[in-house]
Amino acid sequence: MEEKGAVARRMLASAGTTALAMWLLLYAPTPYVVYEPGIVVPVRQLVKLQNAGGDGSLPPDAAESGQTDNEGMTGSFVLTAVRLTGPNLWGVIKAGVDRDKDVRLKREVFGGQSKKQYVDRIHAVMSSSQETALQAAYEFASVPYHIVEGKIVPEHKKNAVTIQADEIGGPSAGLVFALQTIDLLTEGDLTHDLRIAATGTIDSQGGIGAIGGVKQKTVSVSQGGADLFLVPKGNEEQAKKTAKRLRSDTVIIGVGTIAEAVQAIDSYAAKGRQG
Secondary structure: OHHHHHHHHHHHHHHHHHHHHHHHHHOOOOOEEEEEOOOEEEHHHOEEEOOOOOOOOOOHHHHHOOOOOOOOOOOEEEEEOOEEEOOOHHHHHHHHOOOOOEEEEHHHHHOOOOHHHHHHHHHHHHHHHHHHHHHHHHHHOOOOEEEEOOEEEEOOHHHOEEEOOOOOOOOOOHHHHHHHHHHHHOOOOOOOOOEEEEOOEEOOOOEEEOOOOHHHHHHHHHHOOOOEEEEEHHHHHHHHHHHHHHOOOOEEEEEOEHHHHHHHHHHHHHHHHOO
């Protein structure tokens, strides 16, 4: 009888240990977050001329000035963003052996803030980076503008551009927003019918700064079929290393300014036309 009782106690203890282990693996909160490959979004739907008609058409004066709404063109600029998740312990373990993901401590990412505070902060940074991207694009395209209460306002309404980034946060879309704006304000098709991804912070004079998550972004744009991926020079080595591991057909080019980015696109397109 005592032996049967001992067996029962061992079975209960084993079941309890198993249940605790499963709870820890599947339900217990962890101090980690995981960076994963995220979205790839055409920027054309986010950056638009304010004076475009309801059907996307431009008024006569804008059309005569060489502006284009880009409709009907096969090329596109695309934005990529990293996905940040808070998985259970099992998810953290799996992410730790996945070469496309990175595990980080929450306190390192959130900087002591709550998740909501962190999200609010990166959205505020995104809003600021949009204005900077517009300023850099106007400078490059020689479009006269004024700064009114922190907002970039062109002298002529036909050059007014809006950027609607929805729920995307952070400053790393500055480069691609500036490129799309330049494409709207200048003659021709800056994409040359290519699918071009771009990432990088930008300053008002067009300088491009390094960003985080370039490994995950390289995975996303490679899977998304980008012909060209423009990255800050500080991220170029990591992006090329990732693309090589993936055996990606996407060409990676590091750039330091908006002028270098435009030149890189033109040079890549010219080489393609030459065969």
